[in-house]
Amino acid sequence: MCGIVGAVSQRNIVPILVQGLQRLEYRGYDSCGVAVHEASMGNNPMGGLHRARSTARVAELQAQVDAEHLQGATGIAHTRWATHGAPAVHNAHPHFSHGPNAAPAETDRAGRVALVHNGIIENHQELRRMLQARGYAFSSQTDTEVIAHLVDSLYDGDLFDAVKAAVAQLHGAYAIAVMHKDEPHRVVGARAGSPLVLGVGVGENFLASDAMALAGVTDQVVYLKEGDLVDLQPGRYWLVDHDGQRLSEAQRPVRTVHAHSGAAELGPYRHYMQKEIFEQPRAIADTLEGVQGIVPELFDGLDADGSTRTAAWRVFKEIDSVLILACGTSYYSGCAAKYWIEAIAKLTCNVEVASEYRYRTSVPNPKTLVVTISQSGETADTLAALRHAQRLGMTHTLTVCNVATSAMVRECELAYITRAGVEIGVASTKAFTTQLAGLFLLTLALAQSKGHLSQEQEAQYLTSMRHLPVALQAVLALEPQVISWAEDFAKMENALFLGRGIHYPIALEGALKLKEISYIHAEAYPAGELKHGPLALVTSSMPVVTVAPHDELLEKLKNNMQEVRARGGVLYVLADGDSQIESEDGIHVIRMPEHYGALSPILHVVPLQLLAYHTAVARGTDVDKPRNLAKSLTVE
Structure with missing residues (x-):
């Protein structure tokens, strides 16, 4: 989602600001x-x-x-994903305030306040009316312009004081960076509910919504916490908390973060999504690196110095159920994990859409392990759901996350850090499969702690997991066959995905990928639900993708496939080699290299990713930046 870059230096920082925006393009804007x-x-x-x-x-x-020869040693920059107001220049950031009784702030010069903002201000309409009564004219439909005028209205010679007074009146989520015309060597930032980091340089300081924006500029980063305000000047900075108390370096330590810019290079691939699909064997290997056995210590919560903050074995001993909170693709990984946790660890597991969980009355259980799943670790809905669960008394928390320095990791007792690396494509691929790998490890650790995992079973599962990178390479070799399917799908406007058991969430993920980047309407159902409604949609122009591993549900799935064929539907089947499903008129079969038992979801999702990718390429859509979508959803 929206990205912020800011700088206070003694050199022209425009190239740094623009380069920072380029590194944030993957978030969507x-x-x-x-x-x-x-x-x-x-x-x-x-x-x-x-x-x-x-x-x-x-x-x-x-x-x-x-063309405009824009230069300055102090500046702010932004990529916007529209919430309030259409995507238009007058709604784009940075927003200016020219003061009361001035013309609408459409001019690109002579502003008194300049401001960029991530998040949503819930009381913006009330503030807008108040500011209009004071003579402020608005040139946009955004909630952000309200903050710029509010800061201007409160300014009395000190920008930091004005921002501090302004944020006290804001309700909602925000990360902001602000400049004032009377203070040319100063930028003030603040955050609540939206991420913001401080980059510390030599004689210069920076702000960004993502440390990756500062790659190659500085690797010294301070992560701001909820309610923090930061004052940047060329050779110094200071921070205060939401109560206005000055924060020491011990309270907000400077950390070394290696956000390599090279991770975002496209290389020989046509799109980042294609690159990331083919990076999955390496990503899985990295995620499992160092796992020699199933021990609770894999999930210990660690402090910044590497010492153990919370011992996982103590938490696992106390819990009697699992609650998974996640959104989008991460939610589907949680849905798959539910099958593993209940079948292998013998623990009750519920999976909730994070954006819905905190808005309903639920029954809290203090012995529940609350598991959040997030690629970025900054997903606003998931963070809010986590905090809601904690307020309900469910304090045993664990996150499966791809960013070790994220808010999710800092706010959970325990963590497992996946090592997918930077994911640029909006449609998640390697983040999903590494989440599944981390969740399977969690399942085994829980099973062991509850006495449901023998040494023989542990050895078998670990052998299978270590073989995953090789197995994934074999699946990726199926790409030419998937491309032939994509040629058919590119002509369609609707598609149906079917799966049973643990492969139903994989069908859901496959449908999501197709709709995200090809704009084909795609839905997924448990195959047994066909006759309860979806079968009415099946025609020769509705391709039906079926995930068909050779498991205990295969024969029932074959019956569901016959229901499709009897209505003239065309099947596209991902089948294991020994499933005895053959290609014939109306049935297209791709054979998976091997049956992989409990871990087969990690393999079966890859051809679905390739199908979505090649269908989108054939239709000519913007694969890496699909319309209306963003990568990191840091607002509700």
Whole structure:
């Protein structure tokens, strides 16, 4: 979702700001902009705030910046994913305030306040009415412009004091970076419910919503906590908490973060999604690296210095059930994990859509292990659901997450860090399969702690897991066959996905991938539900993808497939080699290299990822940046 970059330096920071935006492009956006304080450059003492904005890509913004000779040593920049107001230049950030009784702030020069914002301000309409009564004119439909005018209205010579007073009136989620025309060497930031990091340099300091935006600029990072405000000046910074208390370096330590910019290079691949699909064998190997046996210590909560904060064995001993909270693709990985946890660990497991969980009355159980799943570790709905569960008295918490420094990891007792690496494509692939790997390890650790895992079973499962990278390579070799399917799907506008048991969540994930990037309407159902409604949709123009491993439900699944054929439906079947399902008229079969038992979901999802990818390529859509979607959802 939206991205922030800010800097206070003694050199021209426009290239850094634009490059930071380019590194945040993977999060998804529909407009972008940059603003600088021209007086911050010694050669332009009479300069003021100057901005450039665009509804095209960052590359177009770069051309605009070059044409306007935009330069400054202090500046802020932003990529916006529209919430309030359509994707349009007048709604793009940075937003200006020209003060009360001034014309609407559409001009790109002479603003008094410049501000960028991630999040949603819930009381923006009330604040808008108050500010309009004070003479402020609005040029956008955004909630963000409200904050800019509010800061201006409260400014009395000190930007930090004005921002501190402004955020006290905000309800909702925000990460902001603010400049004022009268203070050319200062940027003030604040966060609540949306991530923001401070980058510490030599004689310069930075703000960003993601440490990756600062890759190659600084690897010294301070993670701001809820309610923190930060004051940046060229050679110094300071932070205060939500109560206004000055924070020491011990309270907000500087950490070394290796956010390598090379991780975002496309290499020989046509799209990032294709690259990330083919990175899955390596990602799984990295995620399992160092796992020599199933021990609770794999999930210990660690402090920044590497010491154990919370011992997993103590938590596992106390819990009697599992609650999984997640959104989107991560939710489907949790749905698959439910089958593992109940079948292998013998624990009751419920899976909740995080965005719904906190808005209903539930029955809390203090002996529940609350498991959150998130690629970024900053997913707003999942963080809110986690905090809701904690307020209900469920304090045993664990996250499966791809970012070790994220809010999710910091706020949970325990953690398992997947090592998928940077994922640029909006449609998640390697993050999903590494989540499944981490969740299977969690299942085995829980089973062991409850006495349901023998040494022989542990050895067998570990052998299977270590073989996953090789097995995935064999699945990826099926790509030419998947491409032939994609040629058929590219002509369709609807598709149906079927699975049974633990492969029903894989069918859900396959349908999600197809709709996300090809814009084909796709739905998934448990195959046994066909006759209870979805069968009415089946025609020759409704392809039916069936996940058909050779398990105990195969014969029932074959019956469901016959129901499709009897209605003229065309089947596309992912079958194990010994499943005795043959290609014939109306039935297209791709044979998986091997049956993989409990771990087969990790293999069966890969051809579905390839199907979505090649269908989207054939239809000419923007594979890596599908319309209306964002990568990291940091607002509700």
